[in-house]
Amino acid sequence: MLQLLADGLVVGSVIALGAVGLTLTYSILRFANFGQGEFLTWGAYLAVTALGFVVAVTGGGVMQPIGPFSFGWELLVAMVIAAALTAGLALLVDWLLFQRLRARGAAITLVIASFGAALALRNLLQFLYGTLPEYYTREIQIAIRLVPRDVLGGLRITPDQLLVIGMTGAVVLGLHLLLTRTTLGRAMRATAMNPALARVAGVDVAAVIRATWIIGAALAAVAGVFAGLVGQIRPGLGFELLLPLFAAAILGGIGSVWGAVLGGFIVGLAESFSVPIFGAEYRAATAFLVLIAILLLRPNGLFGEKP
């Protein structure tokens, strides 16, 4: 029981971070970005490259793990670099594609274009990195036993997994402070509410849109690195998470940051608890069952405002 809870929180962390980006771009750019999953994949792979680079430059080719973790500080640096590069990638895609369509197209045009962008991004990635799985580290980690086996089945968790959960909490808190305490954050919320009035008040909406891409893509990259850290880095990593991301964002009430976080953890936990009930092969379908159930009860999601 407890073990499933821990596994669900780890998966939920990745989904939550990705879904927050999705919900931000939805509320400010007003379209569902099906390319969000690819930003996770790109983030994970760019971190592989950045890690190789950082390790080669500083450590003479070896990464020395810090403390109980499977990786060294180099991976954290690589994650920051990957987040920056992924943000740059998102800005590039916006400049090449979405910006032009925003000027005239309807929301559905943007959604379909994001499908196309996702395909292009995934194929480009496979072309560059190949299809074999990658890892940040091959260190074997000893899981810590937090709860003995005779209490609710016990709980073992690796330090990496604990870190992923903790860092997700920190990132979400940071985003919350950004949105509520800074001018940029308030400008983003104002633009989401009413772009014309935001301009009247002096908000440079184009700058807010850029900031939104940067934040959304950087969060996706961090989610991708986390997914790679607790699992494998594969070209399908983000695509397979896309539907859980949407389920989480819709579940929370699209546009709501806290909703997306909560939705992420609910979907993660539901997936994890479904394994002993329905079997591992139906794990992916669980996100939908939860989504359907909640939407039947609360059509606007948990925190969604009435349309």
Add this chain to the structure above:
Amino acid sequence: MTPALELSSIEGGYEPGLPILRGASLAVAPGEIVALLGPNGAGKSTLVKAAAGLVPIWSGQVFLNGRDITRTPAHRMVQEGLGFVPQTENIFANLSVLENLQLAAALVPKDRRGELSKMFALFPDLERLRKLPAGRLSGGQRQMLAVARALVASPSVLMLDEPSAGLSPKLIGVVFERLQAVREAGVTILLVEQNVKAALAIADRAAVLVEGRERLVGAAADLAQDPRLAGLYLGAGLEAA
């Protein structure tokens, strides 16, 4: 004297080939309150939105204290000193009252940034309600917040689109009395109004817009007596029919 705000032969509209503004002109002298009147659909809102940079201007010019701001992007207008309170959805409902004001203040350079304490002195209700999401305010409180939001940026000219809409006669009195105080503080005001009587009572001058052009311009006191005023409201309906 250079007008504080001058609209010169403005033509424009939402879609190419469908002009809403057909050569509208209007000048507001520094320190004046000018009322912009006219029947529904005359283009009053469109004219002030165009001046604020929200509706494309095809020809004609907008001058603010003599500076041509016709092509200035909407988000730079506050820095130029042009404030605008739209007719509807004129507050950020998802931000708190305080955040509405903080955001507006943060978006202008320090030398234009009004003190929140002065806003709260002008609109005491807002101080009490500052923690509340703005979406929960009553109609009158919303209008106060919308005006305060614009004033925080210390505009030299403030355009208001129907600040009395949906308010009780008593509240209209309160809002207009605050506008008088704003004018006394040195802000020039262009006031779009459906409420002809109330508007003419506080305005110095007024213009009546019909089908995208000003048709009658004069001192507010004179217009209040002018039989042509009612005719323009009715006539617009007849011409359109």
